Amino acid sequence: MIRIERRAPMSREAAAGLRLAGVAGALLAGAAFLSATGHDPGQAYLDMLRGAVGSPYAAQQTAVKAIPLALTGLGVALAFHAGLWNIGAEGQLAMGAFLASWAALGLSWPAWALLPAMGLLGLVGGGLWALLPAVPRALWGTNEIITTLLLNYVALLWVDYLVFGPWADPSAFSFPYSRPFPDAARLPLLPGTQVHAGALFVVAIAAALGFVLRRTAWGYEIRVTGHSPRAAAYAGMPVRANVLLVMVLSGAVAGLAGMGEVSGVIGRIQQGISPGYGYSAIIIAWLARLSPWGTVGVAVLFAALINGGFALQTSGVPAAIASMLQALVLFSVLVGDFFVSHRVAVRRGRAAALPAQEAAAEP
Amino acid sequence: MDVYLQDIRKAFPETVALHGVSFEARPGEVHALLGENGAGKTTLMNILAGLYQPDEGSIWLGGQRRRWRSPAHAIAAGIGMVHQHFKLVPPLTVHENLLLGVRGPLWLHRRRDAARVASLAREHGLDVDPLARVWQLSMGERQRVELLRLILRDARVLVLDEPTSVLTPQESQALFATLRSLARSGRTVVFISHKLEEVLRAADRITVMRGGRAIATLRSQDARAADLAALMVGRHVTPPQPSPPPPGAPVLEVDRLTVPGDRRPLAVREVTLTVHAGEIVGVAGVAGNGQRELAEALAGLRPIASGAVRLDGRPLERATVRDRIEAGLALIPEDRLDVGLVGEMTAADNLILKSYRQPPLSRRGVLDPRAVRARARAALGRFSLAVPAEAPVRLLSGGMLQRLLLARELAEAPRAVVAMSPTRGLDVGAAADVHRALLEAQSRGTATLLLSEDLDELLLLADRLAVMYDGRISAILKRAEFDRPRIGLLMAGGAA
Numbered sequence: 001m002i003r004i005e006r007r008a009p010m011s012r013e014a015a016a017g018l019r020l021a022g023v024a025g026a027l028l029a030g031a032a033f034l035s036a037t038g039h040d041p042g043q044a045y046l047d048m049l050r051g052a053v054g055s056p057y058a059a060q061q062t063a064v065k066a067i068p069l070a071l072t073g074l075g076v077a078l079a080f081h082a083g084l085w086n087i088g089a090e091g092q093l094a095m096g097a098f099l100a101s102w103a104a105l106g107l108s109w110p111a112w113a114l115l116p117a118m119g120l121l122g123l124v125g126g127g128l129w130a131l132l133p134a135v136p137r138a139l140w141g142t143n144e145i146i147t148t149l150l151l152n153y154v155a156l157l158w159v160d161y162l163v164f165g166p167w168a169d170p171s172a173f174s175f176p177y178s179r180p181f182p183d184a185a186r187l188p189l190l191p192g193t194q195v196h197a198g199a200l201f202v203v204a205i206a207a208a209l210g211f212v213l214r215r216t217a218w219g220y221e222i223r224v225t226g227h228s229p230r231a232a233a234y235a236g237m238p239v240r241a242n243v244l245l246v247m248v249l250s251g252a253v254a255g256l257a258g259m260g261e262v263s264g265v266i267g268r269i270q271q272g273i274s275p276g277y278g279y280s281a282i283i284i285a286w287l288a289r290l291s292p293w294g295t296v297g298v299a300v301l302f303a304a305l306i307n308g309g310f311a312l313q314t315s316g317v318p319a320a321i322a323s324m325l326q327a328l329v330l331f332s333v334l335v336g337d338f339f340v341s342h343r344v345a346v347r348r349g350r351a352a353a354l355p356a357q358e359a360a361a362e363p
Numbered sequence: 364m365d366v367y368l369q370d371i372r373k374a375f376p377e378t379v380a381l382h383g384v385s386f387e388a389r390p391g392e393v394h395a396l397l398g399e400n401g402a403g404k405t406t407l408m409n410i411l412a413g414l415y416q417p418d419e420g421s422i423w424l425g426g427q428r429r430r431w432r433s434p435a436h437a438i439a440a441g442i443g444m445v446h447q448h449f450k451l452v453p454p455l456t457v458h459e460n461l462l463l464g465v466r467g468p469l470w471l472h473r474r475r476d477a478a479r480v481a482s483l484a485r486e487h488g489l490d491v492d493p494l495a496r497v498w499q500l501s502m503g504e505r506q507r508v509e510l511l512r513l514i515l516r517d518a519r520v521l522v523l524d525e526p527t528s529v530l531t532p533q534e535s536q537a538l539f540a541t542l543r544s545l546a547r548s549g550r551t552v553v554f555i556s557h558k559l560e561e562v563l564r565a566a567d568r569i570t571v572m573r574g575g576r577a578i579a580t581l582r583s584q585d586a587r588a589a590d591l592a593a594l595m596v597g598r599h600v601t602p603p604q605p606s607p608p609p610p611g612a613p614v615l616e617v618d619r620l621t622v623p624g625d626r627r628p629l630a631v632r633e634v635t636l637t638v639h640a641g642e643i644v645g646v647a648g649v650a651g652n653g654q655r656e657l658a659e660a661l662a663g664l665r666p667i668a669s670g671a672v673r674l675d676g677r678p679l680e681r682a683t684v685r686d687r688i689e690a691g692l693a694l695i696p697e698d699r700l701d702v703g704l705v706g707e708m709t710a711a712d713n714l715i716l717k718s719y720r721q722p723p724l725s726r727r728g729v730l731d732p733r734a735v736r737a738r739a740r741a742a743l744g745r746f747s748l749a750v751p752a753e754a755p756v757r758l759l760s761g762g763m764l765q766r767l768l769l770a771r772e773l774a775e776a777p778r779a780v781v782a783m784s785p786t787r788g789l790d791v792g793a794a795a796d797v798h799r800a801l802l803e804a805q806s807r808g809t810a811t812l813l814l815s816e817d818l819d820e821l822l823l824l825a826d827r828l829a830v831m832y833d834g835r836i837s838a839i840l841k842r843a844e845f846d847r848p849r850i851g852l853l854m855a856g857g858a859a
Binding site: 005006007215216217218219220221224227228230231233234236 | 732
């Protein structure tokens with residue numbers, strides 16, 4: 001009989017090797033599929049690599065793509081550290097974009113005043129949107145997975161309403177987007193690059209998060225609360241207040257990602273500002289083990305995978321196969337990760353099966 | 364039925380639980396399996412009952428070699444086990460629980476079975492109302508239901524895992540009489556225990572296990588407690604000697620404290636008691652009589668309905684948890700891991716759980732890693748704990764966890780400490796260390812409220828003993844009045 005059981009901890013090198021082997025396996029499986037469907041796998045992978053990092057332009061586009069992924073990833077990582085399952089980064093991003101756009105479209109301020117105001121409104125929009133599920137969670141323990149998830153739809157529909165209705169660009173014949181932002185509302189590019197200044201948000205927030213979590217008393221509270229809320233209560237930590245604060249901050253960072261997209265990339269607010277950044281953020285944060293700089297790194301890899309997929313499409317591979325390859329790589333990374341802590345045991349004879357955890361709990 | 368386990372080996376991913384253990388028990392005997400936590404007793408018996416497969420070795424039953432396909436297969440072959448956590452369905456009646464899992468006609472022969480149950484119960488002293496719902500029963504009664512169920516399934520080998528851990532002394536007496544009667548009827552009875560006295564009192568033969576090996580099998584009339592203890596621990600353990608200082612001023616005062624419960628309207632009713640400086644007041648009682656709620660209410664973790672709590676004369680009943688900690692009230696919680704300690708964090712991080720806001724550990728909200736490490740070194744050194752400072756504490760043994768928890772809670776000489784079952788599940792050596800630490804705090808003037816289900820521990824340490832039943836303190840006894848039968852009676856709700 002075959003069963004899955006927990007294994008003794010393995011060395012760092014072995015774990016890294018296992019994860020790499022997972023990716024290699026995915027690429028091999030993808031290659032088999034590509035040749036079976038009449039494509040040249042070598043060429044396809046080369047196209048992907050070129051599309052992701054093959055030229056200064058491609059690398060910079062990957063960096064631009066990584067900005068919203070990293071910001072939402074950092075936001076949810078903070079919530080996950082506190083044991084709060086914020087699945088609502090997508091909606092928080094949208095609400096941040098909404099408030100920032102409100103300033104961009106309504107205020108005719110100079111850039112030095114307008115951009116900080118938009119950044120602040122982005123933070124506020126995302127933060128308040130996360131406060132909404134945080135209050136019932138703090139007071140009555142309402143499951144935030146459900147509430148944050150459902151509020152995503154509300155936020156996205158609200159943005160849809162605006163861009164189809166009151167904010168629709170009159171000259172766009174009912175295409176779902178607003179008027180373009182004035183130049184003063186556009187984030188500048190980093191000197192000599194195609195990357196907008198939102199990249200600085202990523203660096204600042206990753207650095208701040210790393211410091212707060214590791215080196216401050218409040219970060220210590222968050223880590224204790226995340227690992228064991230009962231221990232936090234026992235130690236007299238303000239658990240409820242921290243639930244509110246962490247959710248608001250987590251949403252605020254996602255809201256800033258929304259501001260970065262409308263101000264730095266799109267230049268207007270429109271339907272579908274995010275192709276699911278807020279959901280990818282969850283996977284990114286977990287793959288990075290919630291480490292702030294790790295999240296930034298994984299976000300860049302993710303962005304490379306996405307842009308590589310685009311490049312693949314332009315060289316004639318159907319979009320579905322490109323998405324499939326992306327999913328395959330992601331899946332095998334996750335599987336590799338699982339087998340760092342588990343193994344398959346094969347036993348002869350039929351045995352009374354015990355779930356892996358139960359067996360491990362009994363020393 | 365003769366039971367023979369031959370060279371059983373069982374490994375789990377991170378440990379080897381059994382290194383080739385052989386064990387035999389005969390029909391008509393009560394056989395005790397004695398050992399500390401982690402000695403492998405429960406694993407060995409789970410293998411006999413088909414819950415685990417041995418990696419090597421064989422099971423012989425009545426001279427035949429057997430291999431279990433499932434726990435049900437072992438039950439069908441006549442092996443019955445009463446686990447430490449009962450496997451009953453609380454909303455169902457005793458009768459319905461007895462019929463669970465019994466193969467036969469689909470309908471229940473209520474009347475016919477009832478008569479059979481009643482006669483079996485009478486024969487072995489297993490009195491219990493068949494129409495009562497299980498949740499209404501005491502732990503002792505639930506255990507009787509478990510035993511009845513095994514007998515109804517015609518179990519020839521009965522295995523009980525730590526059967527007395529939830530019983531009052533009287534209930535334990537009754538249980539051992541029942542086990543004797545079951546053995547006399549030709550069954551093989553094995554019980555797991557780590558308590559020397561009861562093993563000597565109740566068993567015909569004793570097999571001592573240590574570190575996954577069977578060390579010796581002795582007839583109980585040939586065994587002495589001190590020898591058994593040495594076999595069990597592998598060295599001689601000297602129990603700490605209490606020498607209480609004269610009690611000082613009142614420190615922890617509880618006045619008509621009433622606390623709502625989770626399932627009952629009131630878990631603690633009008634409890635009044637005082638703990639003086641340098642005094643250990645024990646609280647005895649069967650689990651679930653309000654001890655946990657009392658401790659949580661004192662620590663501020665549970666809202667109270669009415670009454671007062673004072674520490675050094677200062678009212679605390681409305682204070683926050685943090686205020687209480689800062690006033691010098693320490694709590695050793697029942698759940699070491701997950702409440703007292705954070706399993707995923709390091710020892711160093713755990714040692715600052717209550718003081719992380721104070722200088723030098725943190726200044727203006729910024730932690731000083733060097734001060735945190737220094738604090739850890741000092742605390743670990745003072746209690747001579749060889750704990751890796753940077754590994755998650757969930758990897759530590761129960762004894763190490765409790766020592767770590769005590770190192771933190773007792774480090775700063777608290778004014779008062781509330782300790783809940785501080786030695787539950789610990790081996791003899793670790794328990795002695797915990798007792799020593801509590802006595803040392805006492806000698807420094809700490810007022811201690813010790814809530815425990817282990818009467819021996821209370822009789823050893825307490826200067827006064829409060830007995831708790833149904834949320835009330837039914838009596839407070841001085842050391843000169845300590846008397847086991849009387850305490851047992853009070854624990855069961857009898858009048859003093």
